[in-house]
Amino acid sequence: MNIVYASNDSYVRHLGTSMCSLFDANRGCPRIAVYVLSLGLSADNQNRLEEIAARYGRELVFVEMGDLKDRIGFQADTGGYDISIMSRLFMGEMLPDCVKRVLYLDCDTVVVRSLKGLWHTDLEGKVMGAVMEPTIYEAVKASVGLGREQPYFNSGVLLVDLGQWRERQVQSRLLDFWRDKGGKLFASDQDVLNGVLKGEIKALDPQYNFFTNYRYFSYGDLVRHSASYGEVGEDRFVKAKKHPAIIHYMGDERPWIRGNLNHYRRAYDNYLAQTPWAGTPKERGKEIYMAVYHGLDYATVLWPEIRWLISRKLGMRMVEARAARMRKER
Secondary structure, eight states, rough: OOEEEEEEETTTHHHHHHHHHHHHHHTOSSEEEEEEEEOOOHHHHHHHHHHHHHHTOOEEEEOOOHHHHHOOOOBBBOOSSSSGGGGGGGGGSSSSSSEEEEEEEEEEEOSSSSSSHHHTTTOTOOEEEBBBBBSSHHHHHHTTTTTTTTBBBOSSEEEHHHHHHTTTTTHHHHHHHHHHHTTTTTTTTHHHHHHHEEEEEEOOOGGEEGGGGGGGOOOOHHHHGGGGGGTOOOHHHHHHSSSEEEOOOOOSSOTTTOOOTTTTTTHHHHHHHTTTTOOOOOSSHHHHHHHHHHHHHHHHHHHHHHHHHHHHHHHHHHHHHHHHHHOOOO
């Protein structure tokens, strides 16, 4: 398997945790090569990551991205996200030509089961495979040219046919699309991928990118808000809740924040303890917010419309504020 991560020093302990979990859950895989798209990772942090790879006898390659702003070539607004997330757009250019298929993983993922089935998934001629995100706002979909009934995909786990990616000149198409949008989109790289690759993405099983807050949503409620999610099937959704292969700590209830009650937090804590960053204190200052957020999780089970209402209000406020700023700057 060829695995790709992107990170700087701020996210490196999460990268180390994810990488450790990947190696541990896939001990039976004959070969795993990890490519880290680095935005200035320090020598010390690179040595720590190499220590993890050496423990499992795995190959680790650092690919320095340099100044990503220069590489993008225009003014880009990532909306508060670290610019390192844009590195994945350059996979085809930065990785060796001999690498024809890759599995990209966000640093805030933990692998808890074998990925053999995922790695060998037939993409059926599509450029990549990804897991649907049915809770995205309709206004966001509309901003990238997607209709209400069309699927929208999360970019935290991507199975990419890098040969097709290069042949179809995906990188230049992505950058052109983003430039045409003024370099500003709600979910940055994720919106760009969805806007450009409509019809070129195969839907993957949700177990391979299970968003932790989806534990509290019912399948029927998700389908009501995004009909395309009906393609998943309730059995697969329920199985993903109980037995995810890749846990994605999306949302605010992150396991590295003090006071979080994330149902899946122990997987992260377990693997962090097996890295050179073991014992890193959890981030303080959000204990009350974590308690309120977890209460909202349980409100989602009993009264899902409350979650939708609050999320829509806060999320759309961000969308509208960003749209207003874009109009003003133009």
